[in-house]
Amino acid sequence: EVQLVESGGGLVQPGGSLRLSCAASGFTFSTYWMSWVRQAPGKGLEWVANIKQDGSDKNYVDSVKGRFTISRDNAKNSLNLQVNSLRAEDTAVYYCARGGSYWADYWGQGTLVTVSS
Amino acid sequence: DIQMTQSPSSVSASVGDRVTITCRASQGISSWLAWYQQKPGKAPKLLISAASSLQSGVPSRFSGSGSGTDFTLTISSLQPEDFATYYCQQANSFPFTFGGGTKVEIK
Numbered sequence: 001e002v003q004l005v006e007s008g009g010g011l012v013q014p015g016g017s018l019r020l021s022c023a024a025s026g027f028t029f030s031t032y033w034m035s036w037v038r039q040a041p042g043k044g045l046e047w048v049a050n051i052k053q054d055g056s057d058k059n060y061v062d063s064v065k066g067r068f069t070i071s072r073d074n075a076k077n078s079l080n081l082q083v084n085s086l087r088a089e090d091t092a093v094y095y096c097a098r099g100g101s102y103w104a105d106y107w108g109q110g111t112l113v114t115v116s117s
Numbered sequence: 118d119i120q121m122t123q124s125p126s127s128v129s130a131s132v133g134d135r136v137t138i139t140c141r142a143s144q145g146i147s148s149w150l151a152w153y154q155q156k157p158g159k160a161p162k163l164l165i166s167a168a169s170s171l172q173s174g175v176p177s178r179f180s181g182s183g184s185g186t187d188f189t190l191t192i193s194s195l196q197p198e199d200f201a202t203y204y205c206q207q208a209n210s211f212p213f214t215f216g217g218g219t220k221v222e223i224k
Contacts, residue, residue, distance in 0.1 A: 105163045
């Protein structure tokens with residue numbers, strides 16, 4: 001059974017940082033693109049970043065470029081998102097998702113990031 | 118970025134009704150389109166990929182069609198478990214973008 005479990009969210013002040021993690025199991029992690037997708041409270045979905053199987057290709061939505069960094073550790077079946085210089089508009093549930101070259105076929109339960117003073 | 122426009126933003130329907138949701142892309146995306154279902158407090162679930170390919174385990178009452186700029190998600194006979202919000206997503210070019218969502222509510 002495919003499982004994606006996010007962690008690392010929380011309350012952070014504007015300008016602060018967090019490291020989000022996603023533990024993957026139930027599939028061969030190293031053979032899939034992976035992604036982070038976020039959803040602000042009561043709003044729609046936004047694809048934040050994706051990363052190729054070997055980490056050689058990464059893409060970011062413009063609003064997070066230079067502030068967020070996606071990475072993966074295939075030996076540990078883990079996906080990460082380092083989020084820096086956080087703004088109020090980054091407040092959202094962040095989902096880890098399998099896939100990212102086209103669509104996401106499995107999603108985690110999400111981790112909430114709240115940016116507020 | 119490619120803009121995805123969904124309509125309607127909400128629809129009220131009864132069990133057994135046929136429901137159609139449309140999604141329009143701001144430029145041609147061939148068949149690079151997916152549909153997701155999201156229930157309150159839950160993660161999205163992939164229903165359809167490549168515009169019309171039903172994911173394993175998804176009931177056959179769901180169907181997708183279209184190519185280029187205009188796409189449709191149809192629920193042929195609405196069931197109680199189908200009340201949710203539906204999103205389209207283009208996969209033609211990054212950043213992948215979603216439609217604004219269509220909330221299917223009980224009439």
